[in-house]
Amino acid sequence: MRLILLLALLLAGCSGAAPARVGERGGGIVSLNPCADQLLLALVPPQRIAAISHYSQDPRATSLPLDVARQFRATAGTAEEVIALAPDLVIASSFTPPATRAAFERAGLRTLYLDSPTTIAASRAQIAEVAAAVGAAGRGGALDARIADALAATRGNGPGPSALLFIGGDLANGDGTLLHEMMRHVGMRDAAADYGLAMTGRLPVETIIADPPAAILSPDAGGRTATMRRRLLAASGAATREASFPRTLVNCGGPTIPPALERLAAIRRSLGA
Known part of the structure; x- marks a missing residue:
């Protein structure tokens, strides 16, 4: 009987069961x-x-x-x-x-x-x-x-160049948001107010063409809406520059704040005065 129990324990220890993912055993x-x-x-x-x-x-x-x-x-x-x-x-x-x-x-x-x-x-x-x-x-x-x-390393002088930050598609970031405060901190002027946009809302390219900002920041460089906006602005002769702002920096604060500030400050530097 002891030998049988010992063999059973050894076989159990050598089973091919896949390891549990983090948190799969409950609690926490x-x-x-x-x-x-x-x-x-x-x-x-x-x-x-x-x-x-x-x-x-x-x-x-x-x-x-x-x-x-x-x-x-x-x-x-x-x-x-x-x-x-x-x-x-x-x-x-x-x-x-x-x-x-x-x-x-x-x-x-x-x-x-x-x-x-x-x-x-x-x-x-x-x-x-x-x-x-x-x-x-x-x-x-x-x-x-x-x-x-x-914050200390990225503080800029405002109001600086105007910029629109798109969260996705034609959804633009406006006043009263964490991203708005970070843009101002690095020395960029959030251009959303130029188009009557408060907080966050949709902003079609037809509205932007009449008064284009210095820069457009977007997490969807390859998206359909961003591609159309880029082509129409180029066709209008606008000197608007485009910069990538990763989607992982759009949604949250906390640990996202340092890399978001660093990316915004880099964009601000690339725009010059």
């Missing part, structure tokens, strides 16, 4: 917010992340490299699948439906609901909030210090 932290996904990766070891949002595995919405995001379990954000994971903490959006919030509460889950920061100061405050919630004050402080260093 579940994030339902793509911006919280990337913030968690900056604050805690991967083993503490039980699941991330499905948005981070979508190239149109992620702020993470896809090869990194796909190492983690992802959820669609339903109450049933999150409760089944029995996490220590759920980080969700402030837009989470009341019914889902109520289900989390009935299940006794510890939850943290995050807003979408529209200023650098608010984003830094959110880093401190999440760091405190996950017991990572040291890493949170280090990330905040990196943001402070990036």
Whole structure:
């Protein structure tokens, strides 16, 4: 009998079962917010992340490299699948439906609901909030210090050259946003207001041609809308320059702020006075 048990244990240890992905064994932290996904990766070891949002595995919405995001379990954000994971903490959006919030509460889950920061100061405050919630004050402080260093290194003189930053297609970024503040910080003038655009909204190329900006920043250099806009502006004789602004820098603050500032500052330098 002892020999049989020993053989069974050896066979079990040599089984060809595939290793579990990060977070597949349950517990830990579940994030339902793509911006919280990337913030968690900056604050805690991967083993503490039980699941991330499905948005981070979508190239149109992620702020993470896809090869990194796909190492983690992802959820669609339903109450049933999150409760089944029995996490220590759920980080969700402030837009989470009341019914889902109520289900989390009935299940006794510890939850943290995050807003979408529209200023650098608010984003830094959110880093401190999440760091405190996950017991990572040291890493949170280090990330905040990196943001402070990036702000000091990229400060420019405004209002500077006018620029439009497209989030995708003909959807342009306007006033009252985190990207707007970062553009101003490096010394670029957000031209959205020239076309009567507040916050974020659609801006067709026909509107731009009448008064073209010095630069257009876009994450979709090869997209159909961007290609058409480029051709029409060239045909109109506009001297507008185009620069790539990676999609992974568009959606979130937090760890994205330093590379976003550095990219914007590089574009600002390329435009000259």
